[in-house]
Amino acid sequence: MYVATKGGESAIEATHELIAEERRGDTTVPELGTDQVRNQLGRAVDRVMTEGSLYDPDLASLAIKQAQGDMVEAIFLLRAFRTTLPRFGAAEPLDTSKMIIRRRISAAFKDIPGGQILGPTYDYTHRLLDFDLVKEGANATSAPEATATEQTMPRVTDILGAEGLMQAENREEIESEPFDLGRQPMSFPANRDQRLQNLFRGDEGFVLALGYATQRGYGRNHPFVGEIRMGFVEVEFTPPELGFTISIGEIEVTECQMINQFTGTKDIQPMFTRGYGLAFGQSERKTMAMALVDRALKASELGEDRDHPPQDEEFVLAHSDNVEAAGFVSHLKLPHYVDFQSELSLLRGLREDALTTQDKEAAE
């Protein structure tokens, strides 16, 4: 009995009501507040802000709640919201050397000016499920007063740079107008600014896998963590009406600088090369992976062979955006029956032809 699929409109209404119901879940359980997400699921908020490409912890928390914890969906929500925001200008470049530091480590040196500050990190926790956390109020302990320090801590890579050991960034590229991935379509070959912007908002899993691959031989570049620093930086803006720079607030970021295999040419002395990673919030894993891939993508500039996927610019940059990836993969759920019908007809036709040929041959 054929029932045509009509009434799509009411089906859509109903499905939205279903989602809302499921999102709320058991009504005897207290509803999740966005402030709870913001305060207690900070690492999720950091990821959504970074890949959503918008620094707003409250909006990110809302997106996470609305998406029922589906991070890729939450990132999509934030990006779509970003589209509606007017753009009134660009900030001055962040000066991470002036960061109010909460955590700062270097693997390349035992000790560094300013010292190694462990800060809040999971690194040395033992991964044992803590069942005390099942009950609320269990973690009423207070940590020793964790003060962010204002003490100046010069960047390790700058120290090496002062000695001439670190490859300097391309001055020309720095002084020109930066690419804007939020406004312009990607274009290849991509310069460093486009690559870094792309990796910044790239899917953590994807970038992590590629970074991991470089460590396993797919584009090795002998990395050392020169420095990871995490803390607050000022965002400064020069409104055209004022003509001078003002601070409009501060954001929390994580920055990672990798020191990589040295290189040298006939005319230039050998020196270390750099991989750079940056993310909103406390996102070390992302910044480290990003730095590894950043360095891998420099392959052709450094005269290295590009034999492996992490070094393949088009491959990496075209597939890093999980909003695009998720959209295109899931679009296969849309009706494709017209094209499928064409394929069906073709297949039936070809098989008929094959049978006719077989019959003809049998008859001969």
Add this chain to the structure above:
Amino acid sequence: MNSRAYHSVDGTYNFAYLDEQTKRMIRRTLLKAIAVPGYQVPFGGREMPMAYGWGTGGIQITASIIGRDDTLKVIDQGADDTTNAVSIRRFFRRVAGVQTTEETSKATLIQTRHRIPEKQLTEKQILVYQVPQPEPLWKLEPREVETRKLHAYSEYGLMHVKLYEDISRHGEIITTYDYPVEVNARHIMSPSPIPKFDNPKMAMMPALQLFGAGREKRIYAIPPYTRVRSLDFDDHPFKPQRFDKPCALCGAEEVFLDEVILDDKGDHMFVCSDSDHCRERRAAGHTGSRASDAADMGFVPTEGLN
């Protein structure tokens, strides 16, 4: 769909959702595209409230050119009532407040996925196609750095290699949809996954044809009355697709038909893919071989689809 989802922080969105700067950018892109028929113009596409792959390119074009007096039709697989077409139509009703319709003849702007309406379009209409993969050469050459050069230098030998392979293997060109075309005797273009049945309609069409790929961030166009040739060999010319039966509901011939499976014993029927075309014919009194069953089956158009 809860209307809350469409309200910005202060409760309002700009007409047709996109801000005016973005629309301007897209319109400039459209002008470039029209000036060089078939050439893919990169544009700074935005994230829309729908997922990439679900029509964001077409939606951005529509949002940039739609006016308060337009009447919008949205179809997917030729039908107005497929879920995604419904979803997109609702979106524009909400953010643009425009009149919408299912009747091809009443529409000024038609956004489509995978089909061209059967009814001939006029100079007063614009057809906006949703495109998943704008690059016709992508299966042969995935690198954009290279395909850009191939288009720029008119190096289209590779495309013909593909067609050659089809003929050598199957005796015919086996591409049945997204069949590449040469536009204005210069650029080779992907017409989007419309069945090759629809290719001939693109040539010398009185309406303006615009193509939007949101995820890949490319826009291209065919101006009205432009030459469009489906690729082939001189001695293996493009063979238009034919259906050997008419629509089971309205009797239409020379139209694209959907196969509908009726039961698990293999009974099937073929009906118009273009739902509005079928409705119009039946309203005018035409019937097909299964038309009398249609009423029993509940296959009767219902209201409330807008």
Add this chain to the structure above:
Amino acid sequence: MNALLEAQSVGHSYAGGQLGCEDVSFRLYPGEVLGVVGESGSGKSTLLGCLSGMIEPSQGSVRFDAGGQGLRDVFSLSEPERRLLMRTDWGIVRQNPRDGLRMNVSAGGNVGERLMAVGARNYTEIRGEALDWLTRVEIPSGRIDDLPRTFSGGMQQRVQIARILVSKPRLVFMDEPTGGLDVSVQARLLDLLRGLVRDLGVAAVVVTHDLAVVRLLSDRLMVMRQGRVVESGLTDQVLDDPQHPYSQLLVSSVLQA
């Protein structure tokens, strides 16, 4: 007669500082075959890269007489001109045929590509010419629709050669054309190459470490060592009476078959 290809003090070093080749000069005339021999690290591959338009030399120039209108610097050509050149007037036979063929395209498609690239639009004619060339390189006609991965190394190499010769190039570069093939297969391929080169009047630059290859194919010879040409002259002269100590070493170290 005008030279077809002219190299003037061609040299190239790599980003890491390694020397590729240095100060190489010669003139190649239509129909002439020039052999370039050396061990690995001699710079012959870099030289080939520079001559064939793949690497822009850091010093010197490479000039080619495209279309019989006089010598022009290959790197002063616009990109579309250079790309067209490499699809019609020039050909590069690569050491590994997999680098010179489309592995997912049939033998016929591979050979027909250059024709289609310059506008051939008649399937029967394209297929006919492809068949003709496959026959000339001794590939059985029944294999025209087979994919290269079903062919032996020697056959793949011959498809590669057919793919290039179909556009009747005036200059062909060969990079270790018999590398990786069995000795008997090598001999057959060399014979074929020699015949084709003679019949078509194609000029060629053959880069190899194998003296037997240059003995058979080339009219003239350049011996390279550590990036420089140490000796050059007529093939027979250089091989039978090498002057430079390195050439002498090279010649004497070849096992006499």
